[in-house]
Amino acid sequence: QVSGEGMLMVTARAPTNIAVIKYWGKRDESLILPINDSISVTLDPDHLCTTTTVAVSPNFESDRMWLNGKEISLSGGRYQSCLKEIRQQAGDVIDENKGICIKGEDWQKLHVHIASYNNFPTAAGLASSAAGFACLVYALSKLMNVKEQYELSAIARQGSGSACRSLYGGFVKWAMGNDVNGSDSIAIQLARETHWSDLVILIAVVSSHQKEISSTTGMRESVETSELLLQRSQNIVPKRIKQMEEAIRNRDFTTFAKLTSADSNQFHAVCLDTSPPIFYMNNTSHRIINCIERWNQSEGTPQVSYTFDAGPNAVMFAPNRKVASLLLQRLLFYFPPLPGDDLSSFVIGDQSI
Numbered sequence: 095q096v097s098g099e100g101m102l103m104v105t106a107r108a109p110t111n112i113a114v115i116k117y118w119g120k121r122d123e124s125l126i127l128p129i130n131d132s133i134s135v136t137l138d139p140d141h142l143c144t145t146t147t148v149a150v151s152p153n154f155e156s157d158r159m160w161l162n163g164k165e166i167s168l169s170g171g172r173y174q175s176c177l178k179e180i181r182q183q184a185g186d187v188i189d190e191n192k193g194i195c196i197k198g199e200d201w202q203k204l205h206v207h208i209a210s211y212n213n214f215p216t217a218a219g220l221a222s223s224a225a226g227f228a229c230l231v232y233a234l235s236k237l238m239n240v241k242e243q244y245e246l247s248a249i250a251r252q253g254s255g256s257a258c259r260s261l262y263g264g265f266v267k268w269a270m271g272n273d274v275n276g277s278d279s280i281a282i283q284l285a286r287e288t289h290w291s292d293l294v295i296l297i298a299v300v301s302s303h304q305k306e307i308s309s310t311t312g313m314r315e316s317v318e319t320s321e322l323l324l325q326r327s328q329n330i331v332p333k334r335i336k337q338m339e340e341a342i343r344n345r346d347f348t349t350f351a352k353l354t355s356a357d358s359n360q361f362h363a364v365c366l367d368t369s370p371p372i373f374y375m376n377n378t379s380h381r382i383i384n385c386i387e388r389w390n391q392s393e394g395t396p397q398v399s400y401t402f403d404a405g406p407n408a409v410m411f412a413p414n415r416k417v418a419s420l421l422l423q424r425l426l427f428y429f430p431p432l433p434g435d436d437l438s439s440f441v442i443g444d445q446s447i
């Protein structure tokens with residue numbers, strides 16, 4: 095889109111993703127290279143997403159960014175890496191009718207303004223940085239006419255590791271790769287968003303406060319101090335990745351559910367095994383786990399599964415809408431709404447319960 099003052103603008107939207115086999119730990123901090131593969135589900139962009147508008151104009155004197163309406167600094171290494179990499183890949187943008195002629199090399203001198211909004215709590219364990227950097231890199235790539243779209247995940251990864259997975263919908267694997275410069279540490283789509291359309295994801299926002307220990311700091315401390323993390327990344331995750339890929343391929347909910355809950359619990363066990371220990375879940379999170387585990391045990395096979403990221407919020411999976419409704423009923427029984435609670439948020443898909 096071109097505005098009156100010769101400003102060129104692009105708006106993009108990217109959803110967040112939820113890991114079912116977790117990324118926790120880097121082997122290279124600056125390139126953001128992980129110590130194990132991970133697998134995630136990208137959420138529907140209508141619910142949890144970032145919307146980012148990027149604009150370029152010869153009148154802009156510096157790169158600037160606003161997040162949820164507040165200006166933030168772009169001086170950090172992660173923003174700088176993404177901007178530098180995208181500019182290196184930038185192509186010509188020429189539209190004679192609109193009087194636009196930007197050559198690939200011109201992007202090195204032109205400045206951009208970025209406005210980004212999250213429609214969910216920032217930094218509360220709902221992977222805001224994943225949607226944020228995926229959206230930023232994608233919007234910039236469209237603005238700057240980047241040809242090699244397959245390289246975008248390696249650029250988004252340098253903004254935030256989990257962001258590389260948000261560039262694809264459906265089920266996505268982030269392959270850790272072997273290359274020292276990270277060229278093969280990229281996201282790969284395992285299955286499209288329509289592959290398992292019965293699967294329902296429920297999110298219980300237990301707290302929308304910012305977490306005390308960022309994922310970046312937490313995983314650095316785990317790499318430095320947790321023996322369990324080494325065992326997990328070398329001997330446990332590789333097996334789970336294969337099993338999870340197969341479960342997704344076959345839409346095998348029982349295996350998917352067992353692996354998802356087990357991997358979440360192991361990730362939080364690694365956090366406890368870190369010195370000093372990190373507590374991302376709270377008492378409410380533990381009660382949700384108990385509620386689901388008791389239900390699954392009473393049925394003899396997993397009805398639903400749960401996973402928690404670097405925060406107390408629960409993400410739950412049900413094999414279909416009927417079971418999702420039963421899960422919601424149970425949650426509402428154990429966690430009755432308080433007077434004044436907004437019940438309109440209790441919805442599955444488009445239907446309120």
Ligand code: 2P0
Pocket residue numbers: 112113115116117118126132221223224253254255256257309310361402403404
């Ligand atoms: C994941 N998490 O796989 C794991 C599970 C949180 C728990 O990816 O340092 O924000 O920016 O690469 O991507 C959160 O880590 O960390 C995360 P950086 P990121 O989703």
